[in-house]
Amino acid sequence: MLHFIDVILPIPLQKAFTYHITEAEAEFLSVGMRVAVPFGKSKIYTALVYSIHQNPPLAYDAKTIHQIIDDTPVIVTSQLKHWEWIANYYMCSLGEVMRAAMPNAFMLESETMISKNEKTEILDSELKDEEYLIYEALSRQSSLKIQDVVSILDKKRVLPIINGLVKKGVVNLHEEMYEKYTPKLVRYVKLHYNHKSSEKLQELLEVLSRAPKQREVVLTLFTMEAALKKPIKVAELAEKSGASTSIIKALIDKSILEEYHLQMDRVQFEGEGDASAKRLSEVQQLAYDEVEAVFQEKPVALLHGVTSSGKTEIYVQLIQKQLDLGKQVLYLLPEIALTTQLVNRLQDYFGEKVAVFHSRYSGNERVEVWQNMLANSEKAQVVIGARSSLLLPFRNLGLIIVDEEHEQSYKQFDPAPRYHARDAAIVLANIFKAKTLLGSATPSLESYFNARQGKYGLVELKTRFNNVLMPDIELVDLADKYKRKRMKGHFSDRLIEEMTETLEEGFQIILFQNRRGFSPIIECTTCGTSPQCPNCDVSLTYHQYRDQLRCHYCGYNSAMLQTCQACGNATLDTKGFGTEQIEAEVKTLFPDKKVARMDLDTTRGKYGFEKIITGFEQREVDILVGTQMLTKGLDFRYVKLVGIMNADNLLNFPDFRAHERSYQLMAQVSGRAGRTDLRGKVLIQTYNPHHNILQQVSTNAYEAMFTEQMNERHNFKYPPIYRLIKITFKHKDYNRVNLAADWYATSLKQLFKTNVLGPEFPPVSRIRNLYHKNIIIKIPPQQSLARTKEAIIKIDNSFNAVKDFRSVRVVINVDNY
Numbered sequence: 001m002l003h004f005i006d007v008i009l010p011i012p013l014q015k016a017f018t019y020h021i022t023e024a025e026a027e028f029l030s031v032g033m034r035v036a037v038p039f040g041k042s043k044i045y046t047a048l049v050y051s052i053h054q055n056p057p058l059a060y061d062a063k064t065i066h067q068i069i070d071d072t073p074v075i076v077t078s079q080l081k082h083w084e085w086i087a088n089y090y091m092c093s094l095g096e097v098m099r100a101a102m103p104n105a106f107m108l109e110s111e112t113m114i115s116k117n118e119k120t121e122i123l124d125s126e127l128k129d130e131e132y133l134i135y136e137a138l139s140r141q142s143s144l145k146i147q148d149v150v151s152i153l154d155k156k157r158v159l160p161i162i163n164g165l166v167k168k169g170v171v172n173l174h175e176e177m178y179e180k181y182t183p184k185l186v187r188y189v190k191l192h193y194n195h196k197s198s199e200k201l202q203e204l205l206e207v208l209s210r211a212p213k214q215r216e217v218v219l220t221l222f223t224m225e226a227a228l229k230k231p232i233k234v235a236e237l238a239e240k241s242g243a244s245t246s247i248i249k250a251l252i253d254k255s256i257l258e259e260y261h262l263q264m265d266r267v268q269f270e271g272e273g274d275a276s277a278k279r280l281s282e283v284q285q286l287a288y289d290e291v292e293a294v295f296q297e298k299p300v301a302l303l304h305g306v307t308s309s310g311k312t313e314i315y316v317q318l319i320q321k322q323l324d325l326g327k328q329v330l331y332l333l334p335e336i337a338l339t340t341q342l343v344n345r346l347q348d349y350f351g352e353k354v355a356v357f358h359s360r361y362s363g364n365e366r367v368e369v370w371q372n373m374l375a376n377s378e379k380a381q382v383v384i385g386a387r388s389s390l391l392l393p394f395r396n397l398g399l400i401i402v403d404e405e406h407e408q409s410y411k412q413f414d415p416a417p418r419y420h421a422r423d424a425a426i427v428l429a430n431i432f433k434a435k436t437l438l439g440s441a442t443p444s445l446e447s448y449f450n451a452r453q454g455k456y457g458l459v460e461l462k463t464r465f466n467n468v469l470m471p472d473i474e475l476v477d478l479a480d481k482y483k484r485k486r487m488k489g490h491f492s493d494r495l496i497e498e499m500t501e502t503l504e505e506g507f508q509i510i511l512f513q514n515r516r517g518f519s520p521i522i523e524c525t526t527c528g529t530s531p532q533c534p535n536c537d538v539s540l541t542y543h544q545y546r547d548q549l550r551c552h553y554c555g556y557n558s559a560m561l562q563t564c565q566a567c568g569n570a571t572l573d574t575k576g577f578g579t580e581q582i583e584a585e586v587k588t589l590f591p592d593k594k595v596a597r598m599d600l601d602t603t604r605g606k607y608g609f610e611k612i613i614t615g616f617e618q619r620e621v622d623i624l625v626g627t628q629m630l631t632k633g634l635d636f637r638y639v640k641l642v643g644i645m646n647a648d649n650l651l652n653f654p655d656f657r658a659h660e661r662s663y664q665l666m667a668q669v670s671g672r673a674g675r676t677d678l679r680g681k682v683l684i685q686t687y688n689p690h691h692n693i694l695q696q697v698s699t700n701a702y703e704a705m706f707t708e709q710m711n712e713r714h715n716f717k718y719p720p721i722y723r724l725i726k727i728t729f730k731h732k733d734y735n736r737v738n739l740a741a742d743w744y745a746t747s748l749k750q751l752f753k754t755n756v757l758g759p760e761f762p763p764v765s766r767i768r769n770l771y772h773k774n775i776i777i778k779i780p781p782q783q784s785l786a787r788t789k790e791a792i793i794k795i796d797n798s799f800n801a802v803k804d805f806r807s808v809r810v811v812i813n814v815d816n817y
Helices: 023-028 077-089 094-101 129-140 146-153 159-167 198-210 212-228 234-241 245-253 282-297 311-324 336-353 363-374 387-391 421-431 445-452 478-483 493-504 579-589 608-617 658-670 692-699 702-716 734-755 785-801
Strands: 003-008 017-021 034-039 043-053 110-116 143-145 171-177 184-191 257-264 300-305 328-332 354-357 382-385 397-403 435-440 457-461 472-477 508-512 521-524 541-543 548-550 557-559 572-575 595-598 623-626 639-644 681-686 723-731 756-760 770-779 809-814
Touching (some): 017 034, 077 094, 077 387, 077 421, 094 387, 110 146, 129 146, 129 159, 143 146, 146 159, 184 234, 198 212, 212 257, 300 311, 311 328, 311 336, 311 397, 311 435, 336 382, 354 363, 382 387, 387 421, 421 435, 445 457, 493 508, 493 639, 493 681, 579 595, 658 692, 681 692, 723 785, 734 756, 734 785, 785 809
Parallel strands (some): 328 382, 328 397, 508 623, 595 623
Antiparallel strands (some): 110 171, 521 572, 756 770
């Protein structure tokens, strides 16, 4: 009887691949274990067992597996079910979902090793120069990695040279597997058992009377062991006794002390876990009861609460209820910056039960969270994370909270799977028969539309916590201010006046500008040329703190130019402004105040966000300038004034969601003002103060915005009325992209007629030297989504069968907005 397994490989394959196993292996293996398998000519991959059966593959001979890596499965069946839904709905392969979900440390990769073939003798004269260098290196060490050869020869393409040596029989190649996860070990010490009794200790101290420092270490350890009743770390002992680690090492070498190691989790939480949840106000209690009532009838509720209405407190009560029932909770956030503030708050309530998972964590830290979840340990009952935490191995999920559900960062754009975390969360909750709560002060049109249609329950919180007034929002007409010469740099007299007053009263200010860098365009005032990125179709942004020009699409950078490259004159001037320029101007306007900036450039490290947020919370910073990172749910007590530097670059954007997004962004930024007793103030600078959206923001009229935008979506056939699928073609040859996109569009139009838009070049049509061209397919409400996708897959397969088009990369993005 032959046995086979189908495996999921972490690469974009349309089907699962089949391998041959022995009967003993078939009995041992179960779905979700990792196995190392050979794939292709010489690569070895970590794959997941998908099914075990007895049907040999028809199209190829099944290879045997390399080794079994796990004793127990590393994923659970409900998780696999969710992955299948993501792969199916977002039109990608299971392998791509697996790669996105599993920590890198779980993916053992093979490393090709080169060793000398001892059986063949070869003369040096028979080898070329580069071959001789490798041969000589191998006579000094037993094996080399490909990477070592690259550095020896100082060139990238080394495979042809290695192949030459293999043909001559000089070297052997073999693949080695590496386990990437390493547990964190901490050094502890204790007194050697020979000296435990009081007589022995007395003798020891007499012997050490000539070595006072060593004696001090032993005494300190003895008192610490008696007082603390827990293992003593080497580092703690060194700190308490004031001795260097070399003294402790000398004592260990003499067998007076004994060292041992314990395995620790890399992420330790300090939270007390005993803060009793705050009493809910009457309004909050009402909202909480309404949410509970909705959950009796519907699986999804939308909590529409104005900014600072205390939604988090309601979440805490709901989480507590699930924990009492012995269930897990997933708390999704759009931005890593938010997790820092929230984790501290939740740890005060739930202590060790909180686990955090996001992309700034190292591979090893992520593995630990994963393993805690597999074991359903106490440390992973409340999981807080960005969108990737959806893909973790939950055991018994009771509730998913999607905070700030309108955020576009919930949508993954590259690489595949291009899923939307909010929608995938609702499906995950459905698998566990759990509930989903979507929370936002400015819900996305889709969610609000679903709530209006009765698909979701709707709960509204219309007043801020403690009945604090909503901020007073004022529009400043920039055109008028420039005309009357009442501007200092990019600040109107009105904004400077309010800032001065706020600072005198001892409050803080947030300034919002949605562009990082100093200035987005550098232009020659003589000939009008501006420096462009060589790889993309965009102008370079000037970053003053490094004095360089950078491309925000591909990362290209060059030193700031002194003269114009076209006409040679030294007449380069900056146009437009970013966060850096605002920061510089604020420093000249208020030289004695502390200013900080929060954008992608200042928050690169793992703790980048924490430093800035903590500094601002502790009032070490008076004025915080930032991009949209600032808009999301952060809670600062002493902010009285928020300034939006230029509202127009949000509104005038070629996207059907531009107005909805602008409303959300401005309403969210405004919500950072006046979160305690005092009423906050918001100033929005704009050239077009009569714009409908700005009027709606200033009167906090979400309903009016919703109605107006929905009318437009109806008229122009956009979501949530119609579904969208966007297909993007990428290739470095302009003509080939055109041909490919036209062929594809013609095939689609035969099926979907006028519901196919394009092919069309996007506003930035070349990125990283690849030309992009888009097609959008609109799917009417009555048309079957599944049938539409089947038709697209058929067209895609025929497209890939055309030899000329094989090199064109096709990206299919479902619900691309």
